[in-house]
Amino acid sequence: MRASTGVIAGVGATSFVIVAALVQAAPTQTAGAALSLSVPAKYKALIEEAGNTCPEVTPNLLAALLNQESGFGEKATSPVGAQGIAQFMPSTWETHGIDANKDGKRDVWDPEDAIPSAAQYLCTVAADVKDVPGDRQSNMLAAYNAGSGAVQKYGGIPPYKETQNYVRSIRALAATPSSGGRSATSSQAATAIRAAEKMIGTPYSWGGGNANGPSTGICCSPKGRTGANVTGFDCSGLTLYAYAKAGITLPRTAAQQYAASKPLKPGEIRPGDLVFYGKSPTSIHHVGIYIGGGWMIDAPRPGAEVRYDPMDVMSDLYSVARPISTQSKET
Structure with a gap:
């Protein structure tokens, strides 16, 4: 408030x-x-x-x-x-x-x-x-x-x-279904990581990506960049796709994905968890998938590609959280 x-x-x-x-x-x-x-x-x-x-x-x-x-x-x-x-x-x-x-x-x-x-x-x-x-x-x-x-x-x-x-x-x-109360398992996390790794090198597209894979995006990013002519992923499109392959349905935006995940303490973090950046839950602007050793896979920004990045690539790391499992049509 x-x-x-x-x-x-x-x-x-x-x-x-x-x-x-x-x-x-x-x-x-x-x-x-x-x-x-x-x-x-x-x-x-x-x-x-x-x-x-x-x-x-x-x-x-x-x-x-x-x-x-x-x-x-x-x-x-x-x-x-x-x-x-x-x-x-x-x-x-x-x-x-x-x-x-x-x-x-x-x-x-x-x-x-x-x-x-x-x-x-x-x-x-x-x-x-x-x-x-x-x-x-x-x-x-x-x-x-x-x-x-x-x-x-x-x-x-x-x-x-x-x-x-x-x-x-x-x-x-x-609106999270009542059946979606369990955190993602290690097996689901591993599946999500493998799915994201297969997308390394895919172009960044503002608003791009869905449960089926890369897609054309929309206009416009805060700096005026459009994804309408680029087939690829933005940050949350990549995480949505990767976890869809693991049978978990995530919301579309980074802020929504944080709201649908369980925040973790440092000792609880494991590969597959989502890494969120922003000043508060309402200002989260970026998300990646943690792979261990202080690294993640993410779609960083317009003009770049899906890649490995260190977790400290941005100064406003807010939280690491584990997706809550809800069934999707993917298996």
Whole structure:
């Protein structure tokens, strides 16, 4: 919940249309749905109850938001001052925090207060933007992140890269099937690595690549490069393809793939895990496949090819995470 910072980067109109289309296409869950995402046991009852506060909020959507905001960290803080499991800014908490557990105090660090407060605040901003065209859940999430005024001003998800990534990542995770609760196995990881290695030397194509292999991409990258005339992969297209060969269906973008993966501690990392780059879950811009020894396979940028790169090739390494296994048509 970063509307209070007032610092969100803008993106071009073409990118906005593409992202908006992806988000609008995401399935809308209905209130009363059961919690199927894997969450820490101590939060399950809280999320299931708070996740039915209003029609736009579901347990899965609330769980995905908490995962995106803090990774379920009760004591999480952000560089701009957001606090607790739901990452309330102090000014927002002052206005919208509630004493949900009735212990006589509103405590942003207490999940028994913060989780119901997040659900209620989602409902508040949903009401603020109820007359805005488009998907109501997506507009609600955009308002939670960027403020209701921005959603009203732009008639939907505003053209801010952070907010666009935020919405689509939460929607993708919230839509994860309940059968997809197991992390990728070592065998699946090895299959993904072999598939990616066979693509070494394939051209980079912005927006290129799918479960079937290289494809022509789209226009345009942040620096104006188009993949419309290049058959190949971008970073997340490569990882999507490689894991499809292992029977795992990944979302399309790097940020969505992070949301659909399990973050790992340093001692847990193994070949096949995904390496993510960015400043936060909502700003992840690159992904590669770890192969061991500090190296990965990735599709780095326009003008380059799929190749081996050291993990420190970029300065903003954010996380290494393991894909969550969901069945695809590939075997």
